[in-house]
Amino acid sequence: xxxxxxxxxxxxxxxxxxxxxxxxxxxxxxxxxxxxxxxxxxxxxxxxxxxxxxxxxxxxxxxxxxxxxxxxxxxxxxxxxxxxxxxxxxxxxxxxxxxxxxxxxxxxxxxxxxxxxxxxxxxxxxxxxxxxxxxxxxxxxxxxxxxxxxxxxxxxxxxxxxxxxxxxxxxxxxxxxxxxxxxxxxxxxxxxxxxxxxxxxxxxxxxxxxxxxxxxxxxxxxxxxxxxxxxxxxxxxxxxxxxxxxxxxxxxxxxxxxxxxxxxxxxxxxxxxxxxxxxxxxxxxxxxxxxxxxxxxxxxxxxxxxxxxxxxxxxxxxxxxxxxxxxxxxxxxxxxxxxxxxxxxxxxxxxxxxxxxxxxxxxxxxxxxxxxxxxxxxxxxxxxxxxxxxxxxxxxxxxxxxxxxxxxxxxxxxxxxxxxxxxxxxxxxxxxxxxxxxxxxxxxxxxxxxxxxxxxxxxxxxxxxxxxxxxxxxxxxxxxxxxxxxxxxxxxxxxxxxxxxxxxxxxxxxxxxxxxxxxxxxxxxxxxxxxxxxxxxxxxxxxxxxxxxxxxxxxxxxxxxxxxx
Amino acid sequence: xxxxxxxxxxxxxxxxxxxxxxxxxxxxxxxxxxxxxxxxxxxxxxxxxxxxxxxxxxxxxxxxxxxxxxxxxxxxxxxxxxxxxxxxxxxxxxxxxxxxxxxxxxxxxxxxxxxxxxxxxxxxxxxxxxxxxxxxxxxxxxxxxxxxxxxxxxxxxxxxxxxxx
Ligand SMILES: Cc1cc2nc3c(=O)[nH]c(=O)nc-3n(C[C@H](O)[C@H](O)[C@H](O)COP(=O)(O)OP(=O)(O)OC[C@H]3O[C@@H](n4cnc5c(N)ncnc54)[C@H](O)[C@@H]3O)c2cc1C
Ligand SMILES: Cc1ncc(C[n+]2csc(CCOP(=O)(O)OP(=O)(O)O)c2C)c(N)n1
Ligand SMILES: [Mg+2]
Numbered sequence: 001x002x003x004x005x006x007x008x009x010x011x012x013x014x015x016x017x018x019x020x021x022x023x024x025x026x027x028x029x030x031x032x033x034x035x036x037x038x039x040x041x042x043x044x045x046x047x048x049x050x051x052x053x054x055x056x057x058x059x060x061x062x063x064x065x066x067x068x069x070x071x072x073x074x075x076x077x078x079x080x081x082x083x084x085x086x087x088x089x090x091x092x093x094x095x096x097x098x099x100x101x102x103x104x105x106x107x108x109x110x111x112x113x114x115x116x117x118x119x120x121x122x123x124x125x126x127x128x129x130x131x132x133x134x135x136x137x138x139x140x141x142x143x144x145x146x147x148x149x150x151x152x153x154x155x156x157x158x159x160x161x162x163x164x165x166x167x168x169x170x171x172x173x174x175x176x177x178x179x180x181x182x183x184x185x186x187x188x189x190x191x192x193x194x195x196x197x198x199x200x201x202x203x204x205x206x207x208x209x210x211x212x213x214x215x216x217x218x219x220x221x222x223x224x225x226x227x228x229x230x231x232x233x234x235x236x237x238x239x240x241x242x243x244x245x246x247x248x249x250x251x252x253x254x255x256x257x258x259x260x261x262x263x264x265x266x267x268x269x270x271x272x273x274x275x276x277x278x279x280x281x282x283x284x285x286x287x288x289x290x291x292x293x294x295x296x297x298x299x300x301x302x303x304x305x306x307x308x309x310x311x312x313x314x315x316x317x318x319x320x321x322x323x324x325x326x327x328x329x330x331x332x333x334x335x336x337x338x339x340x341x342x343x344x345x346x347x348x349x350x351x352x353x354x355x356x357x358x359x360x361x362x363x364x365x366x367x368x369x370x371x372x373x374x375x376x377x378x379x380x381x382x383x384x385x386x387x388x389x390x391x392x393x394x395x396x397x398x399x400x401x402x403x404x405x406x407x408x409x410x411x412x413x414x415x416x417x418x419x420x421x422x423x424x425x426x427x428x429x430x431x432x433x434x435x436x437x438x439x440x441x442x443x444x445x446x447x448x449x450x451x452x453x454x455x456x457x458x459x460x461x462x463x464x465x466x467x468x469x470x471x472x473x474x475x476x477x478x479x480x481x482x483x484x485x486x487x488x489x490x491x492x493x494x495x496x497x498x499x500x501x502x503x504x505x506x507x508x509x510x511x512x513x514x515x516x517x518x519x520x521x522x523x524x525x526x527x528x529x530x531x532x533x534x535x536x537x538x539x540x541x542x543x544x545x546x547x548x549x550x551x552x553x554x555x556x557x558x559x560x561x562x563x564x565x
Numbered sequence: 566x567x568x569x570x571x572x573x574x575x576x577x578x579x580x581x582x583x584x585x586x587x588x589x590x591x592x593x594x595x596x597x598x599x600x601x602x603x604x605x606x607x608x609x610x611x612x613x614x615x616x617x618x619x620x621x622x623x624x625x626x627x628x629x630x631x632x633x634x635x636x637x638x639x640x641x642x643x644x645x646x647x648x649x650x651x652x653x654x655x656x657x658x659x660x661x662x663x664x665x666x667x668x669x670x671x672x673x674x675x676x677x678x679x680x681x682x683x684x685x686x687x688x689x690x691x692x693x694x695x696x697x698x699x700x701x702x703x704x705x706x707x708x709x710x711x712x713x714x715x716x717x718x719x720x721x722x723x724x725x726x727x728x729x730x
Contacts, residue, residue: 118579123590127633130578147633180730181575181636305627308620 005134005165006031007038009098012141014041015173018069020060020432021045022053026073027113028100031165045432045461048453050077052425054084055451058093059429062412063387065218067094067149068429074100075113078159079120083419085155086124090416091239092216094153096144097121103163104132117159126154134167142177151184152303153216184302188319188327196274196298196315197331203272204343205350206232209255212239212415213277213301214321220244220408222325223276229332230339233351235263237278238415242405247384252351253360256284257553258397261359264551264559266351267292275299277321280310281416290558300324359551359564360401369518371395371470371543375402378440378468381525386438386466387430389413391423391447394476397549399442421450424467428454431463438466438529445471445495445540455508458536466528467538469501472545480548484563505538512538567596568622569641569648569720571728572611575634576602580609583632593617593625597650597717608636610728612719639728641720648720651690652698653680655711658687668705675701686711 003011009032013021021044025033036044047053050072057068068088072081078099088095099121102111118130127147129140140158148156200206214223220243227234227244234244235255244251253260255267267273273295278284285291288310297313299306300321307316317324362372375398378386388403389412390396396413405411412430414422427441448469458465479493502512511532515524521541528537551562574580581600588595596614603610615625622640629635641648658665665687672679672689675697681688691701695718702710722728 119582122579122583122586179633182633303631305624305631309624312620 001170002168003171004031004035004168005137005160006035008134008137008169008171009141009160009165010035010039010042011171012138012173013069014039016141016145017066018042021069021071022047022056022060022429023071024050024053024073024077026077026100028074028102028162029071029077029165031162032071032098032100044071045457047425047457049451050080051083051421052428052451052454052457054081054095054097055087055419055422055425056429056432057095058084058088059389059412059426060433061088061093061095061429062215062426063409063430064433065409066433067096067145070095070097072097072099073113074102074117075115078115078117082120082124083421085121085157087414087417087419087422088155089124089126091212091414092153093155094149095155096141096148097155097157099157099159101130101159101161104161105163107161117157121157124155125157126152128157128159130159131161131164134164134169137164138171138173139177142174143179146177146179147182151182152306185318186302186320186323188300188317188324190327192315192317193324193327194331196317197328197335198337199272199296199298199315200230200274201332201335201337201339204340205269205271205347206230206274206339207266207270207272207295208232208234208274208276209237209267209278210234210240210243210276211237211278214240214243215409217277217302217321218409219277219321219325222322222329226325226329226332229329231344232274232339233266233348235259235267237281237284238400238413240278241400241411242408245406246404247406252355254400255559256281257286258401258549258551261357261551261562261564262351262354264553264562265354268558268560269350270295273297275301275313276325277301279306282310285310286553286559286561287556290560357564362547366518366544368544369515369521369541371398371472371541371547372402373518374468374470374521374541374543375399375442377521377525378442379403381522381529382438382440386410386440387412387427387434389423389426389430389439389441391441391443391450392418392420392477393444393447394472394480394547394549395442395444395447395470398470420447423447424451424454424465427465428457428461428463431465432461440466440468442468442470444476445469445473445498445501446475452504455505455510455536459509462534463536464534465536467536469538469540470543471498471501471540472543472547473498474545477549483548484554501538501540505536510536510538512540514540514542516542566619566622567614567616567642569646569718570613570615570626570629570638571641571720572613572629572638573603573636573728573730574609574611574632575636576607576609577634580634581611583634584611584613584629587628587632588615591624591628593621599717599719608730612717614718636730637728639722641722644726645723646720647723648694648718649692650695650698650718651692651716652701652713653688653690654701654705654713655686655688656705656709657685657711660684664709671701671704675704677701
């Protein structure tokens with residue numbers, strides 16, 4: 001039987017196992033919406049802004065390991081989606097975005113609601129397609145999912161002109177696809193792996209530095225197993241948190257600009273660095289000239305272009321984390337060489353000394369709520385079990401520092417692009433993927449207002465997200481830089497004319513709470529997770545406006561040159 | 566260092582802009598770029614001349630390889646290779662002047678062909694390395710030149726080595 005292009009698109013999604021399609025309708029995609037209406041296999045989630053559709057799909061992907069799928073109309077629908085596509089691109093998140101396009105005959109005509117979606121998205125997608133024939137839809141969609149989810153994942157845009165969605169052809173969804181121009185390497189080179197293991201076992205001051213690649217490969221277990229087996233200290237990047245249990249002794253916390261003293265000092269002083277699915281971002285390395293001056297570096301990454309991009313390495317291994325770690329484990333088990341116990345004991349003694357500095361300590365005896373205390377309380381009340389999304393700013397760093405992720409795939413934030421407005425829609429996606437779980441969105445009064453309209457989506461779908469707003473009446477991260485580096489000239493970093501968040505939440509049919517005293521923090525959270533378990537609760541914590549994120553590595557400094565308080 | 570990178574890519578609309586976009590987005594320089602379909606019409610071959618330190622050239626080849634449309638590439642400058650560029654030059658050459666003889670002689674020395682003649686000008690076709698084309702322009706002299714057009718470099722490995730599927 002012949003199907004229309006629109007019907008084919010939806011059938012492809014069904015055959016691809018897509019549960020949710022996050023989107024927003026418009027003229028160019030009306031045939032597709034009609035096809036959605038006529039079936040009940042793929043559930044369409046109506047957001048309130050296309051940016052939120054992309055972040056929701058992104059949050060869904062990060063929390064489930066499955067690709068997120070988005071549908072938006074041409075022109076403004078597509079342009080509104082760009083921020084979310086770029087966010088996913090920077091963090092390598094698998095996502096397929098369908099954009100409507102004006103009819104083929106009008107392309108290039110400055111037609112109503114026409115933008116060159118393929119052109120506009122090109123620099124922020126892994127790949128994109130313009131479908132020019134109804135017969136190509138199924139194969140293109142298969143390719144889109146294949147490219148988005150394999151190798152180094154990323155967003156793929158499929159632009160479909162309106163006439164193509166009305167034309168008909170036979171439907172056939174290819175089971176498998178191969179592309180002569182795209183064959184990601186997942187298996188590491190054996191010789192390199194042997195070299196790496198030799199180096200690891202002869203290390204005197206080893207250090208494991210793992211990142212988002214471990215999360216993307218769902219490889220927390222092999223990472224944890226190997227690190228435990230070797231007894232090595234380990235740090236995670238902002239994107240890698242949860243890959244190794246945060247409360248374990250061997251874990252030194254996050255590294256980088258706002259990382260812990262012990263993690264950064266161990267990086268600076270190690271003799272063998274094992275980088276696993278991490279890309280030596282400038283927020284991590286600080287001044288490249290001063291980075292890991294005494295270390296031989298092993299780097300495992302699926303993307304050859306990540307290797308030797310910022311930092312020269314001694315043993316590059318191109319491959320998937322799980323595959324490579326599995327081979328490493330086998331070699332370690334066979335090897336007669338064991339880590340040098342005496343050297344390791346000395347190394348650990350040194351690390352414990354650094355840890356003794358207690359760089360994350362903060363004032364607890366205060367009348368104002370300390371933001372760190374809110375996150376710590378969230379950790380305690382949710383028993384470390386929640387999915388935590390965040391926006392961008394100081395609150396994001398405190399969430400990363402103080403929520404101890406013992407389980408992987410639960411920490412969801414925009415690291416690469418640093419997109420304010422990410423947190424709430426990402427929490428929606430995480431809640432759809434994990435309907436029974438507690439999903440908390442740690443945000444600021446600045447960021448939350450960048451996608452606040454999604455409270456309406458949450459009402460429509462009954463999403464019981466807990467919004468933890470660390471309200472410091474300031475664009476705190478900006479304010480902090482102005483305090484440190486612009487002699488306190490606070491240009492535009494204050495949030496004036498804030499709404500009454502409680503009333504705002506209530507107007508959307510949710511529960512709102514103002515929390516102003518430290519002693520109310522835990523009881524309020526218990527109420528939110530208990531009595532209001534099934535409701536969205538907007539918790540507006542009035543926090544200390546002057547609190548800063550410490551430690552901090554100023555621009556141009558090395559990892560051993562942190563500002564502690 | 567100057568490098569000549571030869572790329573086989575899917576002959577798709579937009580493939581060229583992916584390469585051009587990559588270079589501008591990442592701030593790599595392009596000295597010249599030529600592209601046309603190969604004997605297999607589903608593939609295009611592009612020759613790209615760029616400059617950069619070893620580290621930058623390594624990133625360029627990795628980033629190019631990462632483009633989904635790129636099937637295969639080689640850095641021709643890593644081995645023995647031949648590079649050629651074609652130039653068409655229109656020069657002043659009034660009938661019955663010494664200039665005509667002079668141009669004729671130069672074209673011969675440089676193994677060019679005169680492919681169009683008017684009462685006032687000659688058009689010469691010349692093939693060779695970039696240096697040879699530059700030398701020809703110098704020999705003729707800038708004042709005598711009305712117009713030049715160069716194809717950009719294309720290149721191929723010497724010997725049996727080939728860039729193919
Ligand atoms: C306000 C703010 C402050 C920040 N401060 C810090 C900070 O203090 N510390 C910090 O760490 N970050 C910080 N960041 C985040 C930072 O900008 C980067 O996003 C982050 O450091 C990158 O993490 P990553 O190296 O783990 O790489 P990711 O972006 O997660 O990249 C993953 C890497 O793994 C590879 N990969 C993917 N899949 C696989 C696979 N299957 N197998 C092998 N490899 C794979 C990819 O090719 C890539 O190289 C901050 C961000 C913001 C917004
Ligand atoms: C879309 C966007 N615009 C601007 C920025 C720059 N920026 C980074 S943090 C920040 C302040 C965020 O304020 P808030 O959400 O209140 O968080 P706080 O730092 O106060 O915790 C700004 C403006 C950004 N990251 N994203
Ligand atoms: Mg704030």
